[in-house]
Amino acid sequence: MNSVIRVTCVADADGRLTFGLPLPAPDSAHLLLKARPRKGVPDPAARRLQLEDAGDGRALAVLEPLPVLEEGRWDAFLVREPDAEPQQLTSGPLDLRVLVDGARADRPSPVAVRIPYRALDGFLAVRAWLRPAHAEAGPIEVGDKATAVTARLHGTELGEDAVVRLRGRRSREERTVSPSVDADGRGFRFTVDHADLTGGGVRYWDVHVLPTPDAAPVRVGRVLDDVADRKHSFVYAAAPHGSRLVRPYYTVDNDLSFEVTDPG
Amino acid sequence: MKISFLLHNAYAIGGTITTTFNLAGALAERHDVEIVSVLRSRERPPLTLDPRVRLRPLVDLREEQDHPAHREPARVFPAAEGRHREYSRLTDERIAAHLAGTDAEVVIGTRPGLNVHLARQAPDRVLRVGQEHLTWDHHSRRLRTVLRRAYRDLDLITTVTDADARAYRRGTWLPGVRVEALPNSVPDPELPPAGGDSRLIVAAGRLVPMKDYDTLIRAFAHVAAAHPDWRLRIYGRGEERDRLRALIQRLGLSDHAFLMGAAVPMESEWVKASIATASSTFEPFGMTIVEAMRCGLPVVSTDCAHGPREIIQDGVDGRLVPVGDPDAFGAALLDLVRDDERRRTMGKSALANARRYAPEAVVARAERLLAHALAAKRAGRRPPGEPGSGRRRLTAAKQSAHDLAYTAAASAVRTVRGWRR
Numbered sequence: 166m167n168s169v170i171r172v173t174c175v176a177d178a179d180g181r182l183t184f185g186l187p188l189p190a191p192d193s194a195h196l197l198l199k200a201r202p203r204k205g206v207p208d209p210a211a212r213r214l215q216l217e218d219a220g221d222g223r224a225l226a227v228l229e230p231l232p233v234l235e236e237g238r239w240d241a242f243l244v245r246e247p248d249a250e251p252q253q254l255t256s257g258p259l260d261l262r263v264l265v266d267g268a269r270a271d272r273p274s275p276v277a278v279r280i281p282y283r284a285l286d287g288f289l290a291v292r293a294w295l296r297p298a299h300a301e302a303g304p305i306e307v308g309d310k311a312t313a314v315t316a317r318l319h320g321t322e323l324g325e326d327a328v329v330r331l332r333g334r335r336s337r338e339e340r341t342v343s344p345s346v347d348a349d350g351r352g353f354r355f356t357v358d359h360a361d362l363t364g365g366g367v368r369y370w371d372v373h374v375l376p377t378p379d380a381a382p383v384r385v386g387r388v389l390d391d392v393a394d395r396k397h398s399f400v401y402a403a404a405p406h407g408s409r410l411v412r413p414y415y416t417v418d419n420d421l422s423f424e425v426t427d428p429g
Numbered sequence: 430m431k432i433s434f435l436l437h438n439a440y441a442i443g444g445t446i447t448t449t450f451n452l453a454g455a456l457a458e459r460h461d462v463e464i465v466s467v468l469r470s471r472e473r474p475p476l477t478l479d480p481r482v483r484l485r486p487l488v489d490l491r492e493e494q495d496h497p498a499h500r501e502p503a504r505v506f507p508a509a510e511g512r513h514r515e516y517s518r519l520t521d522e523r524i525a526a527h528l529a530g531t532d533a534e535v536v537i538g539t540r541p542g543l544n545v546h547l548a549r550q551a552p553d554r555v556l557r558v559g560q561e562h563l564t565w566d567h568h569s570r571r572l573r574t575v576l577r578r579a580y581r582d583l584d585l586i587t588t589v590t591d592a593d594a595r596a597y598r599r600g601t602w603l604p605g606v607r608v609e610a611l612p613n614s615v616p617d618p619e620l621p622p623a624g625g626d627s628r629l630i631v632a633a634g635r636l637v638p639m640k641d642y643d644t645l646i647r648a649f650a651h652v653a654a655a656h657p658d659w660r661l662r663i664y665g666r667g668e669e670r671d672r673l674r675a676l677i678q679r680l681g682l683s684d685h686a687f688l689m690g691a692a693v694p695m696e697s698e699w700v701k702a703s704i705a706t707a708s709s710t711f712e713p714f715g716m717t718i719v720e721a722m723r724c725g726l727p728v729v730s731t732d733c734a735h736g737p738r739e740i741i742q743d744g745v746d747g748r749l750v751p752v753g754d755p756d757a758f759g760a761a762l763l764d765l766v767r768d769d770e771r772r773r774t775m776g777k778s779a780l781a782n783a784r785r786y787a788p789e790a791v792v793a794r795a796e797r798l799l800a801h802a803l804a805a806k807r808a809g810r811r812p813p814g815e816p817g818s819g820r821r822r823l824t825a826a827k828q829s830a831h832d833l834a835y836t837a838a839a840s841a842v843r844t845v846r847g848w849r850r
Contacts, residue, residue: 258619259697304684398689402678
């Protein structure tokens with residue numbers, strides 16, 4: 166059995182990722198990034214990265230900012246020889262400090278994000294988002310009757326008639342609210358009345374913004390920093406409404422949704 | 430030297446296991462080192478062990494859980510020890526056989542019950558070293574009574590702080606037994622140190638009452654109120670999670686203070702921060718303080734017993750504040766939040782000062798302690814002034830006299846206390 170190989174990864178501000186392996190002589194070895202298979206996608210994408218001797222007992226592989234990665238989770242493997250069986254790489258220390266304040270800069274379209282992370286099984290993976298435009302959620306204030314969300318649009322601009330739309334998951338129900346839009350056409354803020362969400366049988370509401378009423382909806386989420394999975398760390402209070410509870414939350418894809426539950 | 434560690438269970442995760450693996454790995458550079466794990470609960474240790482260190486289990490729980498002798502209570506492993514229920518006649522026998530047959534020159538126990546095994550069962554030719562990873566004061570009165578007697582047959586006791594070494598010297602009468610501090614080591618970080626420019630405060634540790642994260646969260650509320658662009662991240666899992674999350678929400682900090690879950694290795698998270706914190710009410714050592722300092726962070730910590738004040742120099746590489754005082758803790762945080770220059774200077778001092786916990790520094794001290802103790806033992810200077818072979822009988826007589834006196838005193842104290850109640 167092969168022993169564990171620990172890989173380090175350094176992210177820089179323009180999206181470049183540099184992987185480091187304890188491999189003094191890379192020879193014909195390369196690093197393989199493989200998209201995790203998803204339902205309905207028969208042939209997952211893969212990227213081969215050349216490994217180069219760093220001269221200090223390590224071999225380095227660089228993933229340049231372009232071309233962008235497709236959205237999803239990518240696993241990292243070492244392929245020692247052209248036809249060898251890929252060996253999955255264990256995550257060592259990750260240097261992601263430049264990603265922490267990534268939401269401060271406006272992003273052009275398409276919005277492409279990569280966050281390396283240590284998966285639950287200890288292996289290194291890269292979480293990628295790729296969207297024509299993206300609305301980055303900021304502060305969320307859960308009040309007694311309503312929740313206020315502050316967000317910022319990346320990759321396009323908001324018109325004066327922009328619309329925030331909450332769509333019931335596996336349902337045709339929709340609610341719309343008018344955001345207040347900042348003068349720069351990027352920042353916006355909207356308020357969701359809890360009463361609007363609790364009436365019917367919808368449990369999950371997904372939040373989108375339409376920059377103009379006939380534009381493609383842009384998902385509201387939070388992906389522009391160093392946190393690959395925020396569902397269990399960015400957690401907001403649930404507000405009681407009648408006999409039900411309304412709670413904003415981040416999905417497993419870091420998108421913003423509301424959940425309506427019956428306590429007890 | 431051939432050195433043999435005796436560990437409760439190397440096949441689990443915990444502070445004692447981490448620090449034993451670190452020390453064993455660093456000693457393996459120049460010595461023949463093995464770890465004997467009394468219990469084995471899975472195929473491989475989850476923590477990384479230097480490949481030069483041999484690992485050998487005595488009882489494999491996966492196969493021997495139902496061994497008849499494993500159902501009978503342990504007699505050598507003291508009943509007053511916290512893990513007594515995990516020990517048995519089987520562990521008594523296996524440990525005894527291992528110690529009787531060992532060819533090591535030095536055996537090192539890593540918890541009180543195992544130190545008692547060494548004291549009672551390791552042959553006289555072996556240097557018997559008992560390590561204390563908690564503190565003397567932390568143990569129950571019952572256990573301390575057992576240890577006072579048993580530890581006389583050790584050659585060396587190591588604590589993780591000087592304060593605890595003093596507590597041992599005060600609380601015991603152990604003629605000829607050296608008691609010395611040997612701090613935990615923290616491996617050299619692989620990443621460049623933190624830059625001190627981020628607006629992020631980081632803490633790490635299990636979410637348990639002893640870590641007093643209530644105080645930290647309330648202290649951080651002062652920071653968030655004055656500097657809303659600062660964030661607090663707490664790494665770790667534990668029983669207090671939901672309660673702490675409710676506190677965060679009640680204080681309106683849901684977008685400022687985050688319970689992040691566990692992170693491995695923590696190094697990836699420390700380097701993102703510019704201030705680290707430790708808010709415990711009790712900390713035998715303070716491993717996360719050293720980890721953070723080795724990544725170049727100044728640490729604001731409570732001044733609890735025993736570790737923090739031996740690691741941090743108040744005002745130089747961190748701050749020490751009273752236990753359980755959110756206002757004082759918050760003021761210390763604000764001082765560093767507001768003064769970029771001071772924060773960076775203290776971070777640099779932390780980086781330099783924490784090098785004394787690098788593996789090579791700690792292992793050098795361990796080697797000196799072991800070499801001195803071995804030399805003293807070979808010269809028969811145990812107990813001092815009584816060279817040669819007669820010492821065991823003599824000390825045994827002295828010991829029992831002392832024990833009798835002590836037991837009488839202890840029961841008198843108990844009686845008085847019981848009477849008062």
